[in-house]
Amino acid sequence: MAPKIILTGFMATGKSAVARTLAKRLGWRHFDCDVEIVKRAGMPIPEIFRDAGEAHFRALEREVIAAIADDRRRCPQCGGARPAVIATGGGAIVDPCNFTVLHRAGVIIGLTARPDVIARRVGRSAKSRPMLAEGGKPLMVRITELMEARREAYARADLTIDTSGLNLEQVVDAILEALTARRYNAWRLSA
Numbered sequence: 001m002a003p004k005i006i007l008t009g010f011m012a013t014g015k016s017a018v019a020r021t022l023a024k025r026l027g028w029r030h031f032d033c034d035v036e037i038v039k040r041a042g043m044p045i046p047e048i049f050r051d052a053g054e055a056h057f058r059a060l061e062r063e064v065i066a067a068i069a070d071d072r073r074r075c076p077q078c079g080g081a082r083p084a085v086i087a088t089g090g091g092a093i094v095d096p097c098n099f100t101v102l103h104r105a106g107v108i109i110g111l112t113a114r115p116d117v118i119a120r121r122v123g124r125s126a127k128s129r130p131m132l133a134e135g136g137k138p139l140m141v142r143i144t145e146l147m148e149a150r151r152e153a154y155a156r157a158d159l160t161i162d163t164s165g166l167n168l169e170q171v172v173d174a175i176l177e178a179l180t181a182r183r184y185n186a187w188r189l190s191a
């Protein structure tokens with residue numbers, strides 16, 4: 001399997017920041033699916049949802065994930081597959097097609113957090129998160145129902161880290177420890 005670490009999980013579990021920090025720690029490349037979607041669409045995520053709807057956003061998300069996961073470029077020095085850390089958006093893995101592509105590409109790490117922790121981290125940005133603003137429900141109600149609806153999808157991750165009481169560096173440490181314990185150390189995780 002190519003050395004690719006894929007981060008999934010609910011909004012505000014820290015996927016993007018953890019992916020950046022983890023990639024830096026390992027000296028690997030780093031991709032953020034939401035950033036790539038925004039580049040492709042030429043507009044921010046709330047505008048994609050507002051102007052073209054969720055279905056269009058999900059279509060862009062599938063394209064971006066397929067392109068990132070199918071990175072067959074080789075390292076010019078050693079000829080091996082180029083390692084990468086990939087942050088996906090919170091709804092990406094719900095799509096079975098995305099799950100299949102990502103599962104084939106590398107190891108999938110699910111980040112979780114308690115609903116109250118998510119609500120606190122999201123704070124005022126809740127209004128600019130289309131999947132939370134939808135329906136105009138109280139934040140905790142919406143977080144809980146969406147988390148429940150996605151429970152099975154997130155459970156398909158290869159391993160899961162609860163980030164509720166952890167800071168960024170502690171999450172990165174926990175991921176590296178969990179991968180090492182599962183014998184992914186052939187990926188030179190201590191770089």
Ligand code: S3P
Nearest residue numbers: 010011012034045089090091131
């Ligand atoms: C979404 C999560 C967002 C973004 C979009 C949809 C979701 O990403 O992809 O707003 O469906 O949970 P983050 O999880 O990085 O916030």
